[in-house]
Amino acid sequence: MDLSLVISVLALLISIFVTGWTVYRDVIQKPRFRVTTSVKHVYQQHQALIGPDFWVEALNMGPSPNRVGLVFARPSWFNRKFRKAKSAFIAHDHTHLGSTAKGQRVEVGDTVGFVFPLRGEFLSGNFAQMGVADGFGRIHWASGKSFRAAAADARKHLPPAPETLVQTLG
Numbered sequence: 001m002d003l004s005l006v007i008s009v010l011a012l013l014i015s016i017f018v019t020g021w022t023v024y025r026d027v028i029q030k031p032r033f034r035v036t037t038s039v040k041h042v043y044q045q046h047q048a049l050i051g052p053d054f055w056v057e058a059l060n061m062g063p064s065p066n067r068v069g070l071v072f073a074r075p076s077w078f079n080r081k082f083r084k085a086k087s088a089f090i091a092h093d094h095t096h097l098g099s100t101a102k103g104q105r106v107e108v109g110d111t112v113g114f115v116f117p118l119r120g121e122f123l124s125g126n127f128a129q130m131g132v133a134d135g136f137g138r139i140h141w142a143s144g145k146s147f148r149a150a151a152a153d154a155r156k157h158l159p160p161a162p163e164t165l166v167q168t169l170g
Contacts, residue, residue: 067135076128
């Protein structure tokens with residue numbers, strides 16, 4: 001067998017493998033984010049305490065940089081399927097010190113944070129999860145367990161309702 005033919009066949013096989021890997025990496029394998037929810041305070045040296053606030057954070061797990069800019073909330077699977085409950089876009093506080101700018105490029109391993117004041121509007125909704133939309137339009141959801149724990153913690157920090165306050169003082 002001719003040596004040039006063997007080298008040509010090997011070059012063809014390597015080219016096919018590289019093309020397949022490139023298609024898999026850029027088209028099939030999508031970026032992933034790990035989304036968490038929590039209630040946090042911000043401490044600054046020689047400054048007043050900021051918070052508590054409700055935080056949604058997304059960690060870029062790779063394989064490539066991406067953009068994150070919108071926060072969504074959705075009801076439980078049962079309510080979505082049988083009660084026709086809808087998901088909602090929730091606007092975060094852009095002016096907060098810890099909030100990330102909307103549409104910011106997120107490198108692999110970096111985290112973005114979205115801050116919501118604890119006024120309870122979105123907490124009073126029938127939501128079971130919160131998530132963030134990436135640059136491809138895919139929504140990455142925090143676990144329901146994480147959201148329930150953060151929502152319960154947030155409800156502890158909410159001021160009492162006016163009618164409850166009157167009942168306790170009366």
